Amino acid sequence: MDCNCGQELLKKLEPELKDYNSGKLIPILQKAQEIYGWLPPDILKYISDKTGEKLAKVVGVVTFYTQFRSKPVGKNLILLCQGTACHVNGSADIETAIRNELSVNEGEITADGLFTYNNVACLGCCSLSPVMMIGDKTYGKLTRDSAIKILNEIRGACEDKF
Amino acid sequence: MKITIGKGSCGIAAGVNEVSRIFAEAGIEATVTGCIGKCYLEPIVNINDDIYVKVDSKGADELVKLIRGEPNQADTYKIPAQDLEILKSQTGIALKNCGLINPESIDEYIEKGGYTPHNMSPEEVIDQIKISGLCGRGGAGFPTWFKWKAARDSAGSEKYIICNADEGDPGAFMDRAILEGDPHAVLEGMMIAAYAIGAGEGIIYVRAEYPLAIKRLEIAIAQAREKKLLGAEKGFDIRIKAGAGAFVCGEETALIASLEGERGMPRLKPPFPAQKGYNDKPSNINNVETFANVPWIIKNGGSAFSAMGTENSKGTKVFALTGKINKGGLVEVPMGGTVKDVIYGAGGGIKDGKKFKAVQMGGPSGGCIPAELENTEIDYESLKATGAIMGSGGMVVMDETTCMVDMARYFLDFTCKESCGKCTHCRVGNRRLLEILERICEGNGKDGDIELLSELSEEIKAGSLCALGQTAPNPVLTTLKYFENEYIDHIVNKKCTAKSCKAFLNYQINMDKCKKCNLCAKKCPVGAITDLKIDSEKCTKCGLCASVCRLSAIDT
Numbered sequence: 202m203d204c205n206c207g208q209e210l211l212k213k214l215e216p217e218l219k220d221y222n223s224g225k226l227i228p229i230l231q232k233a234q235e236i237y238g239w240l241p242p243d244i245l246k247y248i249s250d251k252t253g254e255k256l257a258k259v260v261g262v263v264t265f266y267t268q269f270r271s272k273p274v275g276k277n278l279i280l281l282c283q284g285t286a287c288h289v290n291g292s293a294d295i296e297t298a299i300r301n302e303l304s305v306n307e308g309e310i311t312a313d314g315l316f317t318y319n320n321v322a323c324l325g326c327c328s329l330s331p332v333m334m335i336g337d338k339t340y341g342k343l344t345r346d347s348a349i350k351i352l353n354e355i356r357g358a359c360e361d362k363f
Numbered sequence: 364m365k366i367t368i369g370k371g372s373c374g375i376a377a378g379v380n381e382v383s384r385i386f387a388e389a390g391i392e393a394t395v396t397g398c399i400g401k402c403y404l405e406p407i408v409n410i411n412d413d414i415y416v417k418v419d420s421k422g423a424d425e426l427v428k429l430i431r432g433e434p435n436q437a438d439t440y441k442i443p444a445q446d447l448e449i450l451k452s453q454t455g456i457a458l459k460n461c462g463l464i465n466p467e468s469i470d471e472y473i474e475k476g477g478y479t480p481h482n483m484s485p486e487e488v489i490d491q492i493k494i495s496g497l498c499g500r501g502g503a504g505f506p507t508w509f510k511w512k513a514a515r516d517s518a519g520s521e522k523y524i525i526c527n528a529d530e531g532d533p534g535a536f537m538d539r540a541i542l543e544g545d546p547h548a549v550l551e552g553m554m555i556a557a558y559a560i561g562a563g564e565g566i567i568y569v570r571a572e573y574p575l576a577i578k579r580l581e582i583a584i585a586q587a588r589e590k591k592l593l594g595a596e597k598g599f600d601i602r603i604k605a606g607a608g609a610f611v612c613g614e615e616t617a618l619i620a621s622l623e624g625e626r627g628m629p630r631l632k633p634p635f636p637a638q639k640g641y642n643d644k645p646s647n648i649n650n651v652e653t654f655a656n657v658p659w660i661i662k663n664g665g666s667a668f669s670a671m672g673t674e675n676s677k678g679t680k681v682f683a684l685t686g687k688i689n690k691g692g693l694v695e696v697p698m699g700g701t702v703k704d705v706i707y708g709a710g711g712g713i714k715d716g717k718k719f720k721a722v723q724m725g726g727p728s729g730g731c732i733p734a735e736l737e738n739t740e741i742d743y744e745s746l747k748a749t750g751a752i753m754g755s756g757g758m759v760v761m762d763e764t765t766c767m768v769d770m771a772r773y774f775l776d777f778t779c780k781e782s783c784g785k786c787t788h789c790r791v792g793n794r795r796l797l798e799i800l801e802r803i804c805e806g807n808g809k810d811g812d813i814e815l816l817s818e819l820s821e822e823i824k825a826g827s828l829c830a831l832g833q834t835a836p837n838p839v840l841t842t843l844k845y846f847e848n849e850y851i852d853h854i855v856n857k858k859c860t861a862k863s864c865k866a867f868l869n870y871q872i873n874m875d876k877c878k879k880c881n882l883c884a885k886k887c888p889v890g891a892i893t894d895l896k897i898d899s900e901k902c903t904k905c906g907l908c909a910s911v912c913r914l915s916a917i918d919t
Contacts, residue, residue, distance in 0.1 A: 226624035227607050231571070265626040265783075266607035268571050284533035285723060285759045286685035288773050297905060301888065322610065322777070323533035324572060326376050327683060327759075328402030328691035337574065339376035345907065 206243050210236050214248075221252045226262060230269060239270040267321070275310045275317040277355055280334040284323030287330040295331050296320070298345040302352055315359055316352070364430065366391065369407040369462055371398030371543045372575050373536075378419070379406035385423040391430055397544020397579075399462025400453075400693030404446060407462075414442040414450075449690070449709050454671065454679050457500075457537070457655040458695045461544030466579050469586035472547040478592060481555075481661055485515065488559040492657070494665030496677030501527055501613065501650030502728065502754045503830065504743045510647055513637035514560040517645035522562040524553050525641065525648040527618060528569035528576070531610040532726030533777065535757035537681040537693055538651035542569065542576035545655065546583035550601060552654030554592065555661055557599045560647055565601035568618055570608070577603060610727075610781035614829045615640075615648045617783065628783045629829035650755070652681055672698035676742035680753065686723075686760040687714045696741070703737040706760060717762040721845070725754025727774045727781075728834035730841030731767065750841040752834070766863035767846040768853050772800035774838035782831065789832030792823040796839060806866035808854030817843060865904040868919040870897050876916035883908035883917065 217225070217232045229252070233244050240263055249256040263269040281296055303311050303318060310317045326332045329341025333348065340351055368386070370379055386393050399407060404416035408426060415426060418440055428435035442450075455461075464471040472478070483491065493508035514522060526549060530538040541549060553565045569577055584601055587593040593600050604622055611617045612627040619641050621627035640646025656678060660668045669677040676698040682705060685691045690711035696704075702722060706712070713719045721731040730751035732739060739745050746753050761770065775797040784790045796819055799812055820836030827833045843850065852858050859867040872883070872895050884892035887908055891901035897908070909917035 223624040224622060227621065228605070231605060231607065261626055262624070266609050268606075268608040283777075285726070285757070285773070286534050286691075288533075289686045289759060289761060289765055289770075294906065321572070322531065322608075322781075323535075325530065325536035325539045326373050326402075327534055327536055327685035328373055328405075329376050330685065332376065339372065341373075341376045345910075 206237075206241065206247065211247070218248075218251050223254070226252065226254060226259070227266070230259075230263060234269060239273050241273075272308070273310065275314050276359065277316050277335050279316055279318050279352075280321040280324070281319070282322075282324040282326070282330070282332045282334070283320045284325075284327060284330070284332075286327035287323075287332055290330045292331040294345055295333070295343050295348050298348055299333075299352065302349050315356060365409075365411055366393040366430065367396045367409040367465070368393045369397070369399060369405065369409075370395045371462075371540060372573075373398055373402045374405045374407065375575075377402075377405035381420050382406050382408060382418050382423040382426075385420060385427065389427045389431075391427060394465045395467060396464060397461045397466045398540040398693070399450070399544075400458060400540065400695070401446065401450060401690070402692035403690045404442065404692075414447065415440040416442045416446070446690070449694075449711075453695050453709070454697050455695055456659045456668070456679050457541060457548075457652050457681050458544070458693065459659065460548065461540055461693075464545065466544050466546055467582050469547060469583065469590060472545070476662065477547055477658065478551055478590075479662055483661070485559045485561065488555060488661065489515065491660060491665040492559075495656075495660045495668035496665075496672070497653065497656055497660060497668065498676070498743065499650055500652035500656070500680065500755065502532075502725070502752070504753055507649060507653055510637055510649070511556060511559050513635065514562075514645050514647040517638050519645055520561070520563075521642075521644045522560055523641045523644060523646040524557045524560065524562040524565040525618070525622070525646055526553055526565065526567040526569075526651060526654055527613060527615075527648050528567055528573075528651045529606045529612050529618065530570060530573075530651070530755065531613050531781075532728075532755050532757050534685055534723070534726060534759045535683045535755045537683050537756055539573050539576055540693055541651050541655050541681075542573065543579055546576075546579045547587070548655045548658055549580075549651055550583055550587055550593070552649075552657035553601060554599060555657050556647060556649065556654065560645075562647070563599055565599065566622060566641070567601060567603050568606055568612070568622060569603060571605045572608070577605060609783075610777075611783045611829070611831050614831060617829070618648065619646065626783070628785050629831075631828065652756075673740065673742040675744050676753075680741065680756055682756045682758050684710045684758050684760065686758075687717065687762040687765070688712070688760040689714055698742050700741050701738050702732060702741065702758075705741070705758065706737070710760065713760065713762050715762075717764065719760070720763050720765060721761045721767065723751075723759040723761065723770065723838070724757065725752035725837075726757050727777050728752060728830060728837060729754045729757075730837045731761075731770065731845060732841075733845040736845075750837065750844055752837075764861050764863060766804075766859050766861035767842045767849045768800065768859075769804055769861075769863050771839045771842045772797065772804055775800055775835070778831065778835040782835075786827045786829075786832050788823045788826030789828075789835065792819055792826070793832070793835050795819060796823070796836065800839070803850065803853045804859075804864045804866065806853070806857060806864075808850075810854070812854055813843065813847065813850055862919050868904050868906075869899065870902055870904060870906075870908060871918050872897060873916045873918045876914050878914060878916075880913075882911055882913075886911045 429437040617627040694709040
């Protein structure tokens, strides 16, 4: 398992680990995920050692909440809303279009590492349904074509950087 | 000149940042406000008392000219009279400041009468809440005063006030709008509650999916501390805890488990949180909208609140209108209006002139109310009688193209993913319900399925510990009650009248309408169309051909 648990990055987690009580476990995991992008097994072990919580409990918490990722993610995380309003307004078609375009299943990363595709429960932008979020940007009133166009724009922007 | 730009999450998604950019480039200063609830009109810009809607980049240019006093066409962006009427006809209590004040300014909140000191004793505060008849707005509808009094009467000096901002119902976003648009109202509500029950610490448990709400709450808390409304001297402070994504954490005891760093699994009650809650200390948990009502009640008196509504349901309720509706957004109306009033009044009727079929109320725990019951009064009791619930106020409107069996399947898929797994009936029973529904939607329904669905539903309701399991079969039961014919169509007649379930669709080109442009063949992702014929073996029923055809020449 490749894990970039470098000392530099670990330092960022130090302040969160101070004065530990069990109420801090979730914020610590959130911080760790913010630093690494996901939660590598070595980090869970490290958190377990530092906090004195059993590794089984730490993993139990990680697997319970949908926010926590046990797999690395692509540069751009696509969150397609599966809320009721989006469902009624055709999110299933958007899902098919995106998955065909990227050749991935839910939760998978594309071969080029650019995208990870995830479904999420309601994003709370129901009046703009169907909606997806990529990074911190929300895209509303999606159609199959507009969704693909957005992906291509992001792809283009990423290629420009190289 | 006072210029404000609506920057709720929906405004931002609708592209309001482009407007901000154009204004900034033109050197125009504008303040920010939250969501006014008219999401279908976003992006919205206010200039003095005028409201401009659907402001795209061209609109922003026109507004710049207007502000500079140059000739312009800004009038074309002015809010239509009918929409202005709808906006003005609403009763603002929970949403009173949303979209009107700058949520990042405590001074504007105070200017609107916020944080006005009162001289009531804690008992008098609880009395006023009792007189108001305020009930929990998060779903259960439990009398707020009763919970406060129970927490006050509990022994011990260490007590907690918790705000449930883990708005997980798909199709509901009023809490997000309040947190983004008027965070101080929630803080003030919590302060009043803390005073009433004697709590020293408040915690807001907010969804991590709402980053803007978290940011605005952080700003609001910092400002309240600066004004010494919060902090050690006051004996009460508030902190934010970001949730990690679990629908079941909307349940009180699961929320507490999550705050304590555990998996968010509900436990048996009693002991109730009012006796033994967070850290085993007496705790009171209320929803965002409930807290947002509190400052208004204390300021105007409980009887002013109870003057609105019906005999059993007092005050106003915020609804999130979405789905196949013309004017999606938030509306706040006094209890007692009808479902029809909301859908055809503030909601502007059904999209594309289609026929209203049903409205799902109360999210996955609620049920579908069919069009023939559109005159149902909006109060806790009347809605419950239909099999739906008030819930948190999500109203997802469906038209003739929505398949009710598929809706039941959709909600069960949701509850199966969100079940915490503690109770067998919820964990396994709902999974079996889902499998039966999937089978029916795929065209493999069989005799006895309807009876099996009803029987299993009743058992899941009886055998689950918390509200998630107890209410999970509601969408199945209400669709069976009002739309049994659709189930029979799927199972016996092998058809989906809404033309939504793919298994029953057979795409064909209608040569009477077709003008042979061949666009469908060019767009077909699997190459199933040659010589204006659709090869049913190759066709994946994705529907792309029908959606690109300009002549509606694809039949299903």
